Amino acid sequence: MSGSFRFSASLSPLQSREFPRMPFLKPHIHVPNHVPALNPMTAAHSRVVLPENLKVKLSALPITMASPAAMTEVEGLDVDMVTEAELKENGFRSTRRTKIVCTIGPRTCEFEQIEALAVGGMNVARVNMCHGTREWHRDVIRRVRQLNEEKGFAVAVMMDTEGSEIHMDDLNGAESAKAEDGEIWTFTVRAFDPPSCPERTITVNYDGFAEDVKVGDELLVDGGMVRFVVTEKIGPDVICHCTDRGLLLPRANLTFWRNGSLVQERNAMLPTISSKDWLDIDFGIAEGVDFIAVSFVKSAEVIKTLKSYITAQSPESRIAVIAKIESIDSLENLEEIIQASDGAMVARGDLGAQIPLEQVPSVQQKVVQLCRQLNKPVIVASQLLESMIEYPIPTRAEVADVSEAVGQQADGLMLSSESAMGLYPEKALAVLRSVSLRIERQRREEKHLDTADLPIVSSSMPAIIFEEICNTASRMAKKLEADAIFVYTKTGQSASLLSRNRPDCPVFAFTPTTSIRRCLNLRWGLIPFRLDFSDDVDSNLNRTFSLLKARGMINSGDFIIVVSDVMQSIQAIKVP
Numbered sequence: 001m002s003g004s005f006r007f008s009a010s011l012s013p014l015q016s017r018e019f020p021r022m023p024f025l026k027p028h029i030h031v032p033n034h035v036p037a038l039n040p041m042t043a044a045h046s047r048v049v050l051p052e053n054l055k056v057k058l059s060a061l062p063i064t065m066a067s068p069a070a071m072t073e074v075e076g077l078d079v080d081m082v083t084e085a086e087l088k089e090n091g092f093r094s095t096r097r098t099k100i101v102c103t104i105g106p107r108t109c110e111f112e113q114i115e116a117l118a119v120g121g122m123n124v125a126r127v128n129m130c131h132g133t134r135e136w137h138r139d140v141i142r143r144v145r146q147l148n149e150e151k152g153f154a155v156a157v158m159m160d161t162e163g164s165e166i167h168m169d170d171l172n173g174a175e176s177a178k179a180e181d182g183e184i185w186t187f188t189v190r191a192f193d194p195p196s197c198p199e200r201t202i203t204v205n206y207d208g209f210a211e212d213v214k215v216g217d218e219l220l221v222d223g224g225m226v227r228f229v230v231t232e233k234i235g236p237d238v239i240c241h242c243t244d245r246g247l248l249l250p251r252a253n254l255t256f257w258r259n260g261s262l263v264q265e266r267n268a269m270l271p272t273i274s275s276k277d278w279l280d281i282d283f284g285i286a287e288g289v290d291f292i293a294v295s296f297v298k299s300a301e302v303i304k305t306l307k308s309y310i311t312a313q314s315p316e317s318r319i320a321v322i323a324k325i326e327s328i329d330s331l332e333n334l335e336e337i338i339q340a341s342d343g344a345m346v347a348r349g350d351l352g353a354q355i356p357l358e359q360v361p362s363v364q365q366k367v368v369q370l371c372r373q374l375n376k377p378v379i380v381a382s383q384l385l386e387s388m389i390e391y392p393i394p395t396r397a398e399v400a401d402v403s404e405a406v407g408q409q410a411d412g413l414m415l416s417s418e419s420a421m422g423l424y425p426e427k428a429l430a431v432l433r434s435v436s437l438r439i440e441r442q443r444r445e446e447k448h449l450d451t452a453d454l455p456i457v458s459s460s461m462p463a464i465i466f467e468e469i470c471n472t473a474s475r476m477a478k479k480l481e482a483d484a485i486f487v488y489t490k491t492g493q494s495a496s497l498l499s500r501n502r503p504d505c506p507v508f509a510f511t512p513t514t515s516i517r518r519c520l521n522l523r524w525g526l527i528p529f530r531l532d533f534s535d536d537v538d539s540n541l542n543r544t545f546s547l548l549k550a551r552g553m554i555n556s557g558d559f560i561i562v563v564s565d566v567m568q569s570i571q572a573i574k575v576p
């Protein structure tokens, strides 16, 4: 192919009274005769031969409708060294698509330890307000921020609320306690000064506990990791007999069962967000966390309340609210809850304490699918690599479980105890990374037919049109075997719509806002960069190409599909 050519499709606004500015849904593309395989709408699945100076532009908006150019000086590109190294070494196609959330705990709270996790591929650091003091959490959050500032990482911070379910005390600072079969333990609502707590006595946080529980009830710690049966009640003390031995961990969740059913009674009346949680939320807002994960969500109302509270407290903040699916009540209102939230977490730990274990996998699958439909990021959490709390290699079953979540194309996988207090946090992270890469590659090699029928999620007509542009861009990238999609996004919305399509190639998301960059870091397949850009798509592209080329992250000849939410356009272009 010799010489250069360029063509673009210019569109005229549709003559519609309802949507006077609505552009053509189906842009007319003029394809020169001498480039037979170029038409992106008809290209076959085989690798197409692209001309040297390829540049195709499909624009949904007539050029005149674009907002006036607001040139901003490019200060440079915020990218971390891990992404940079990965892109240089492996090229675009093999970057990891599944994101990783690590719970930060005593084993990983120092700056060097957090840095080691970031280097190992942590995308989101989670702090769990069930444990530790606010000062402890503040230090962790600030270390993550410092790391981002110093090393260019985009590690987001997720604050997880305690919620007001029933749980045990913190074992006076002990890491754990062992309960053996046949032992007698006392669960009590009495308060003790730390040294005076008798042996085999556990304080329970919920005052109504001793009243609600009955002799003969089964008491499950952590969803059945340890089991007791209630043999006697003496005032505030509930005397129990251990029937299934195991390890008691600080603040472990407690549920009680009567005749094979979960007893909810007054427990169900506890608020989802307790007064302590509200203080933690104020703390999270003040510290500028990126996500607040709400424990034991039962209905969409609480999510709506929290979102309006955040907006009122901090109108500028973009804190995303994640609904943790772990309570039996949430299952009845799943769609409504996810719709109201900015994302969801399948919190399998507590979920498995509220529904029979054999139902947990199907709930996981359902939540993952629903989130994809509704365009919300979803995290699969708890016990992914539980044995790695103590051992340096996972079980085969754990690897299979992780593979399943990756195969379901969840946005993120989460480490809990494995990274918070386990012996091998970095090794556990490495396992998530390598299993993700392997399964993702396998899916691509098998050319998995993604049959997901994605309903429209946008509500206004212009937004719907742009959603279709993103869907088309993903499809084009797949059919034309593009090396990457570039998206220039001010709000992050178009990047999320592209991610939702789970395209074959990675999506480079350029956004001028650091907090949006961090939020996008939870989304499947997105590589977020912070970049100031203008409304001039061509000049953005040229600058991005030269910045990325200078750092060896892309090469001449790479084939890129470009989407911009400013111009609402698609371009197909070869890096010059």
Ligand SMILES: Nc1ncnc2c1ncn2[C@@H]1O[C@H](COP(=O)(O)OP(=O)(O)OP(=O)(O)O)[C@@H](O)[C@H]1O
Residues within 6 Å of the ligand: 103, 104, 105, 106, 128, 130, 131, 132, 160, 249, 250, 251, 252, 295, 349, 350, 416, 417, 420, 421
């Ligand atoms: N900030 C912390 N300080 C001390 N220990 C922590 C901290 N965060 C986590 N841990 C330890 O790691 C374990 C696992 O953490 P994880 O966040 O999964 O908590 P969890 O108690 O299982 O509750 P949740 O249901 O909210 O996940 C905890 O049981 C606790 O022992």
Ligand SMILES: CC(=O)C(=O)O
Residues within 6 Å of the ligand: 295, 324, 326, 346, 347, 348, 349, 350, 351, 381, 382, 416
């Ligand atoms: C993560 C969490 O809260 C759970 O699995 O219960």
Ligand SMILES: [K+]
Residues within 6 Å of the ligand: 128, 129, 130, 160, 161, 162, 163, 295
């Ligand atoms: K929690």
Ligand SMILES: [Mg+2]
Residues within 6 Å of the ligand: 295, 326, 347, 349, 350, 351
């Ligand atoms: Mg939980």
